[in-house]
Amino acid sequence: MARFVVEWVFGTNRDERLAVRPAHREWAAEQAKQGVLLAGGPWANDTGAQVVLEAADRDELAKILDSDPYASADVIAETRIREWTVVTGAWVTG
Template sequence: MARFVVEWVFGTNRDERLAVRPAHREWAAEQAKQGVLLAGGPWANDTGAQVVFEAADRAELAKILATDPYADANVIAETRIREWNVVAGSWIAG
């Protein structure tokens, strides 16, 4: 499995995004329950969010992201995805 950092930039349609947010959060909770969503949350200024997912590859991640109610509502202006090699604090143990 690979880990991916996903950064979402929210669009200007804030009211529409807030209307969909409860469904998005239910979706996120289900992804976390399944072990797919590892961490995440919105930026303090509410212009976007950063989320960490675990998936087999980018194709699987794309399928997961497509099921997000935010995707259906078209409230994300940009999605940036980077595969992440987690070091998990090994520098602390050294």
């Protein structure tokens, strides 16, 4: 499995995003329950968010991200994805 850091930049349609946010957070909770979402949350200034997800590859990651209600609501202006090799920290075992 690969780990990916995904950064979202929110669009200007804040009211629409806030209306969809409960569904987005349910999606996030389900992804966390499945072990896919390792960490995530909005920036303190509410201009975007960052999540760390685990997926087999970029194709699987794309399917996961497409299932997020934020994706279908079109409230994300930009998505930046980087595959991340974790070498130290609490997530590293052994």
